[in-house]
């Protein structure tokens with residue numbers, strides 16, 4: 187069946203068009219058209235709102251009260267469906283440092299998770315091979331350096347499930363590990379790292395081509411043995427082909443900082459992510475970072491999770507529609523630029539831009555319909571309507 191979207195702002199790869207129609211058939215986008223002749227099909231009136239490519243979030247930990255690390259199919263479904271109802275059409279469930287037993291059972295759960303609304307593109311491993319000093323909220327007892335045999339076992343058990351891996355490149359054994367990951371096409375990202383600029387530049391040569399949540403848990407100008415060094419941040423700017431991601435919740439990265447990054451790197455190198463924890467998409471005032479245990483209790487206020495003593499942020503609770511609205515309405519970026527940073531850029535970073543990430547003929551009909559105030563009205567994944575504000579509950 188054909189669908190014709192019209193009467194709104196359509197965000198095409200070459201800009202926002204108000205007089206265009208977008209036609210889809212089955213799972214695919216047929217054509218963005220300016221034709222006066224209408225094909226047979228269901229007409230979707232955008233009512234002056236917006237039609238965008240679905241958001242691709244390749245760094246998130248949970249939502250709707252569930253964390254991917256809860257280790258159940260239900261938790262996967264809950265988190266994915268929650269984000270899907272906010273405009274995410276494809277995502278990468280993200281791990282934290284944990285025991286191998288926990289990790290391997292997570293692989294099984296991920297394989298079993300079906301009917302998740304948003305498409306699972308593969309797992310994002312955040313850790314366990316990260317810096318103790320920059321571990322952030324990760325559990326210290328599981329943070330470690332890579333062991334060649336362990337890496338082999340993880341890769342074997344994952345059997346193609348891992349699509350990106352965030353690590354600290356300065357750790358011993360990382361060069362060898364990077365070689366193995368790149369051979370499997372896994373995106374290698376610098377994260378929770380104490381590296382100086384030269385170490386990141388060297389690691390870029392091995393295949394570390396992306397920076398995980400830039401400006402969170404990484405180095406900038408620092409001193410080692412009285413000598414001043416540039417850090418991870420400066421390496422991101424120096425290396426033209428290094429891509430980066432920013433937490434777009436409007437709390438972790440202030441407006442001016444996002445402006446600097448986008449100005450220096452360009453929207454084709456910057457992805458906006460949620461990095462959201464389990465409280466995303468729910469209206470609780472208390473939650474847990476990771477396992478629901480007493481020591482992991484956090485409070486939710488001002489649109490962010492905080493440690494109970496309010497000394498630190500403990501995670502984002504953003505959904506992608508919030509990230510989009512924040513960047514457009516609060517930070518003043520043009521909608522088409524924000525759309526690029528939330529769809530085409532992450533798709534390209536993952537090597538999936540031939541099939542998704544923009545409203546181009548032949549690509550998957552992964553679509554978000556928003557009203558004039560950028561509130562999500564409808565979400566389609568592979569041409570199937572998975573959310574409708576008129577009929578579904580979030």
Ligand SMILES: [Zn+2]
Nearest residue numbers: 245280312461
């Ligand atoms: Zn994370």
